[in-house]
Amino acid sequence: MSYTTALEQYAALGVDTETALKTLESVPISLHCWQGDDVGGFEKADASLSGGGIQATGNYPGKARTIPQLQQDLDKALSLIPGKHRLNLHACYADLAGRKIDRNEYSVAQFQGWIDWCKERAMGMDFNPSYFSHPLADDGLTLSHPDQAVRKFWIDHGIACRKIGAEAARQLGSPTVTNFWIPDGSKDTPFDRKSPRERLAASLDEIFAAPVDRSLNRDAVESKLFGIGSESYVVGSHEFYLAYAVKNQLLYCLDAGHFHPTENLADKVSSILQFVPELLLHVSRGVRWDSDHVVLFDDPTRAMMDELVRGGFLGRTHIGLDFFDASINRIAAWVIGTRGAMKSLLAALLEPAALLRSAEQAGDNTLRLALFEEAKTLPFGAVWDEYCRRNDVPIGHRWMAEVKSYEKSALAGR
Numbered sequence: 001m002s003y004t005t006a007l008e009q010y011a012a013l014g015v016d017t018e019t020a021l022k023t024l025e026s027v028p029i030s031l032h033c034w035q036g037d038d039v040g041g042f043e044k045a046d047a048s049l050s051g052g053g054i055q056a057t058g059n060y061p062g063k064a065r066t067i068p069q070l071q072q073d074l075d076k077a078l079s080l081i082p083g084k085h086r087l088n089l090h091a092c093y094a095d096l097a098g099r100k101i102d103r104n105e106y107s108v109a110q111f112q113g114w115i116d117w118c119k120e121r122a123m124g125m126d127f128n129p130s131y132f133s134h135p136l137a138d139d140g141l142t143l144s145h146p147d148q149a150v151r152k153f154w155i156d157h158g159i160a161c162r163k164i165g166a167e168a169a170r171q172l173g174s175p176t177v178t179n180f181w182i183p184d185g186s187k188d189t190p191f192d193r194k195s196p197r198e199r200l201a202a203s204l205d206e207i208f209a210a211p212v213d214r215s216l217n218r219d220a221v222e223s224k225l226f227g228i229g230s231e232s233y234v235v236g237s238h239e240f241y242l243a244y245a246v247k248n249q250l251l252y253c254l255d256a257g258h259f260h261p262t263e264n265l266a267d268k269v270s271s272i273l274q275f276v277p278e279l280l281l282h283v284s285r286g287v288r289w290d291s292d293h294v295v296l297f298d299d300p301t302r303a304m305m306d307e308l309v310r311g312g313f314l315g316r317t318h319i320g321l322d323f324f325d326a327s328i329n330r331i332a333a334w335v336i337g338t339r340g341a342m343k344s345l346l347a348a349l350l351e352p353a354a355l356l357r358s359a360e361q362a363g364d365n366t367l368r369l370a371l372f373e374e375a376k377t378l379p380f381g382a383v384w385d386e387y388c389r390r391n392d393v394p395i396g397h398r399w400m401a402e403v404k405s406y407e408k409s410a411l412a413g414r
């Protein structure tokens with residue numbers, strides 16, 4: 001179907017496709033660097049994910065093993081994704097240039113290469129302290145560790161990252177969201193659930209007490225229900241961080257894999273945003289557990305985007321991706337996931353919102369149900385294809401041919 005025919009069908013339901021495309025263009029997605037190398041990072045040669053209660057499974061060939069390789073892969077992915085986006089960097093992707101510097105001493109110097117890379121592409125950058133894959137995180141405890149020296153190390157890492165976030169923002173002219181996620185928890189039933197939470201709260205207080213310009217760096221805290229090795233107890237639970245974020249007016253990070261599988265994440269947005277300034281999303285797909293499968297244009301992702309649009313929350317929400325699949329081509333994973341999140345957002349922007357709202361306000365629940373159902377078969381694909389065409393990226397499945405040839409030219413030799 002042509003775009004013009006689609007435009008008419010949407011217009012008949014009061015939807016302006018041009019306005020939808022304009023809004024879509026204004027919403028960046030924060031592309032997570034860690035999809036490109038299975039959350040390994042580059043602090044040492046052959047670094048790999050350890051601990052943290054998360055796992056990348058699969059052995060697909062061609063993983064990025066150096067910063068230039070990861071940057072090359074990101075460029076390839078970005079060339080197949082329409083629009084302007086952001087880079088989401090983890091501290092363990094530091095460029096140590098052969099020096100021995102530990103995470104508590106990181107400064108902008110270790111990330112200048114990444115900032116320059118973003119600058120050349122006019123991209124903003126988001127940031128994350130890394131509380132895993134490190135000897136001082138081997139027992140699964142970091143900011144809530146009973147040993148004060150260990151806590152101190154991780155507090156210093158957190159403060160360092162907030163400063164790096166602010167400096168990146170200053171150089172790039174766009175605020176950085178720095179997201180705090182820690183793995184702390186326990187495999188088996190703990191006796192004392194209270195003390196680790198007291199220690200975590202105190203550690204966070206120290207981290208966020210360090211003066212960092214809020215107009216440059218915004219701090220987010222990410223909760224979790226359980227992880228591998230923290231099945232029975234997670235210190236930074238939903239209640240813990242939601243309360244902490246409300247009290248301290250921080251951003252709250254909702255990761256789609258961090259709740260009971262039957263919970264409706266979309267329903268949480270309008271509650272949380274009553275009481276915190278902004279929201280960070282980790283758009284992800286858990287299959288039975290926090291498995292971080294590649295994001296799709298699926299019902300839960302669509303429900304989340306619907307909610308952001310319906311509630312007028314886009315201006316207060318930062319959309320980041322969080323998945324890592326090592327069993328398929330890693331560049332394709334980025335493309336599928338980012339395009340999936342964007343398609344979900346576009347579909348939300350194309351809802352017959354005015355008609356739905358007036359039906360609901362009039363108490364006409366029959367019409368509301370009918371509109372929901374009819375909206376599903378509107379020619380969404382033609383509008384999405386038009387967006388890809390205007391942004392000069394391959395339409396439909398055609399991007400996959402480029403991934404295949406990149407696999408032969410760049411990945412095969414690694």
Ligand code: RNT
Nearest residue numbers: 034054128181255282322
């Ligand atoms: C882990 C969290 C966290 C990480 C990344 C690597 O459960 O979701 O966000 O996935 O920071």
Ligand code: ZN
Nearest residue numbers: 222255282322
């Ligand atoms: Zn996450």
